[in-house]
Amino acid sequence: MAGAAAERKVIRVLLVEDEEIHRVLARALLRSAVGGVELDEAGTGAEAVRRVRDGGAGAYDLIITDGKMPVMDGHEIRAMGVTTPIVGLSSDTLPPDVDTFIKAGADDFTPKPLSKEKLVRILAKFNLA
Amino acid sequence: MEYSNLQRQAASLKKSLFDQGYLDEQFCQIEYLQDEASPNFTEEVVSLFFENSTRLMTNIEQAMEKNPRDFSRWDVNMQQLKGSCSSIGASRMKNECTSFRNICGDENAEGCMRSFQNLKREHGVLRQKLESYFQVLRQAGPAVTAARPRGM
Numbered sequence: 001m002a003g004a005a006a007e008r009k010v011i012r013v014l015l016v017e018d019e020e021i022h023r024v025l026a027r028a029l030l031r032s033a034v035g036g037v038e039l040d041e042a043g044t045g046a047e048a049v050r051r052v053r054d055g056g057a058g059a060y061d062l063i064i065t066d067g068k069m070p071v072m073d074g075h076e077i078r079a080m081g082v083t084t085p086i087v088g089l090s091s092d093t094l095p096p097d098v099d100t101f102i103k104a105g106a107d108d109f110t111p112k113p114l115s116k117e118k119l120v121r122i123l124a125k126f127n128l129a
Numbered sequence: 130m131e132y133s134n135l136q137r138q139a140a141s142l143k144k145s146l147f148d149q150g151y152l153d154e155q156f157c158q159i160e161y162l163q164d165e166a167s168p169n170f171t172e173e174v175v176s177l178f179f180e181n182s183t184r185l186m187t188n189i190e191q192a193m194e195k196n197p198r199d200f201s202r203w204d205v206n207m208q209q210l211k212g213s214c215s216s217i218g219a220s221r222m223k224n225e226c227t228s229f230r231n232i233c234g235d236e237n238a239e240g241c242m243r244s245f246q247n248l249k250r251e252h253g254v255l256r257q258k259l260e261s262y263f264q265v266l267r268q269a270g271p272a273v274t275a276a277r278p279r280g281m
Contacts, residue, residue, distance in 0.1 A: 116158070
């Protein structure tokens with residue numbers, strides 16, 4: 001996955017979030033804080049799965065997803081067969097909340113709101129920086 | 130001279146928002162994202178926050194009226210609002226959301242009602258203070274830069 005990203009020289013991130021304000025902030029963060037990142041957005045877990053499937057293998061290098069959303073939660077994305085690295089994103093940060101994401105198959109978790117520092121850490125963790 | 134006074138006034142308003150706990154560091158993070166390409170980014174995000182939070186609070190109020198003691202539903206709605214508050218650093222509102230959710234967890238309906246009234250008050254005060262701040266900022270012009278107030 002990281003090798004494919006290096007060849008493309010552009011990192012494709014899918015943000016799964018139903019609240020516009022979080023999407024607006026993520027767009028601005030990725031534009032200003034991190035270079036070489038393309039951001040796609042999905043408003044539900046179901047739309048995220050559709051985008052991943054439509055995009056084919058390696059469509060995204062990373063998925064950052066909220067938990068509770070209409071139609072399909074972010075927790076359900078892995079169960080739909082998505083193999084892309086997934087980072088859970090939530091304002092609920094107690095251990096049981098983080099466990100919910102990890103047990104559902106997320107590779108990492110970061111508390112809302114996103115920040116430059118959190119994005120840089122996440123991208124570095126998955127060798128995407 | 131007037132220009133400098135407006136800048137000082139804006140800085141003072143912002144400092145008081147931090148001093149009184151209405152805002153936290155996240156607000157500065159948003160201001161740092163403002164640039165020449167998005168010169169009104171902060172105000173746009175705050176405006177979006179108030180649209181969003183007003184809608185969410187209406188949902189919560191309706192849920193409390195139409196679904197009495199449906200604490201699970203109340204909690205889900207409040208979780209969304211809490212997330213929205215955290216996005217702009219609306220610290221006092223976020224803390225009240227947390228308080229509401231804790232009271233919800235105790236299934237204390239009256240406590241939830243009181244907490245929600247507190248939240249509505251905090252929402253109104255924050256909106257008023259931020260409107261004043263942005264009004265002065267607009268008058269002061271683009272020279273007022275984004276930074277955490279000194280001493281914070």
